[in-house]
Amino acid sequence: MNTTPEDFDRPLLPVPQVREKPAFGAAGIPIAVGAVVIALGGLALAATGIAGLAGELDLGDGLALAALVFGVLVAIAGVITTGGLTMVAPGEARVVQFLGRYTGTVRLDGLRWVNPFTTRRKVSTRIRNHETAVMKVNDADGSPIEIAAVVVWQVRDTARAVFEVDDFIAFVAIQTETAVRHIATTYPYDAHGTDGELSLRDNAEQITQQLSAEIAARVEAAGVGVIESRITHLAYAPEIAGAMLRRQQAGAVVAARQRIVEGAVGMVELALDRLAAREVVDLDEERKAAMVSNLLVVLCSDHEAHPVVNAGSLYH
Numbered sequence: 524m525n526t527t528p529e530d531f532d533r534p535l536l537p538v539p540q541v542r543e544k545p546a547f548g549a550a551g552i553p554i555a556v557g558a559v560v561i562a563l564g565g566l567a568l569a570a571t572g573i574a575g576l577a578g579e580l581d582l583g584d585g586l587a588l589a590a591l592v593f594g595v596l597v598a599i600a601g602v603i604t605t606g607g608l609t610m611v612a613p614g615e616a617r618v619v620q621f622l623g624r625y626t627g628t629v630r631l632d633g634l635r636w637v638n639p640f641t642t643r644r645k646v647s648t649r650i651r652n653h654e655t656a657v658m659k660v661n662d663a664d665g666s667p668i669e670i671a672a673v674v675v676w677q678v679r680d681t682a683r684a685v686f687e688v689d690d691f692i693a694f695v696a697i698q699t700e701t702a703v704r705h706i707a708t709t710y711p712y713d714a715h716g717t718d719g720e721l722s723l724r725d726n727a728e729q730i731t732q733q734l735s736a737e738i739a740a741r742v743e744a745a746g747v748g749v750i751e752s753r754i755t756h757l758a759y760a761p762e763i764a765g766a767m768l769r770r771q772q773a774g775a776v777v778a779a780r781q782r783i784v785e786g787a788v789g790m791v792e793l794a795l796d797r798l799a800a801r802e803v804v805d806l807d808e809e810r811k812a813a814m815v816s817n818l819l820v821v822l823c824s825d826h827e828a829h830p831v832v833n834a835g836s837l838y839h
Contacts, residue, residue: 551635616630629643646684666760679748
């Protein structure tokens with residue numbers, strides 16, 4: 524029975540609690556310049572207040588103290604403002620939290636500014652590869668096989684990748700291995716000539732489509748998108764590899780013999796028809812049977828035929 528990439532039991536996933544949204548922020552360079560100017564201005568004002576308290580400037584104690592306090596506060600504000608500056612490299616994102624609450628994701632690369640009292644977690648959005656180890660499983664026929672696969676994936680929802688699962692990289696690895704094992708146990712290694720039955724060896728394209736769909740369904744909870752998956756290793760387990768090789772060789776021999784017999788029968792039929800059409804020789808049924816037997820032996824034999832020349836008549 525043919526299957527499609529949708530013909531499998533999809534895992535029951537919980538409804539996601541968070542989804543990615545843009546974080547509130549601004550361009551970082553103008554704010555960085557402004558924060559430095561504010562901090563320097565505050566330090567200058569505080570220095571003026573200190574000079575007034577020391578008597579170097581005639582400001583009065585009250586005004587000098589106010590200038591000192593206000594200058595210190597302005598300088599601290601400038602320093603705190605610089606704490607919101609965040610460098611975002613291409614292929615990365617920053618998941619922003621304020622007091623434990625998700626507030627958004629910064630995806631624009633360059634120097635960005637967000638609330639300085641937030642925490643920012645770096646998440647890579649680059650395309651990644653994960654290759655499973657070679658696993659020994661039983662196929663649909665119960666035969667032990669070895670199989671491995673590689674999956675190409677990418678984080679598409681950073682909020683779900685961070686908050687919906689404990690470790691999205693480990694989650695992708697485990698779910699990929701689970702999907703590969705499920706695919707391997709669903710289909711036989713070889714269809715053995717059964718019409719309409721998919722097999723791991725003969726229907727690689729359909730199997731990889733099914734594998735990609737199943738992995739994508741399993742890792743959807745982590746906000747991960749599957750780009751492609753491929754089976755990289757497929758073989759019978761060593762303990763049965765010899766027997767299966769002999770079985771494949773026997774099947775190849777049978778198929779070759781069938782082609783040889785079909786060709787030999789056609790050649791014999793053509794020879795008899797041409798002999799009769801050109802009236803080269805008139806053979807009765809018994810001699811025709813003998814001729815057919817001899818020709819089939821010559822054409823179907825594994826070894827070179829060594830004919831015996833009849834020096835007498837056709838019937839002796």
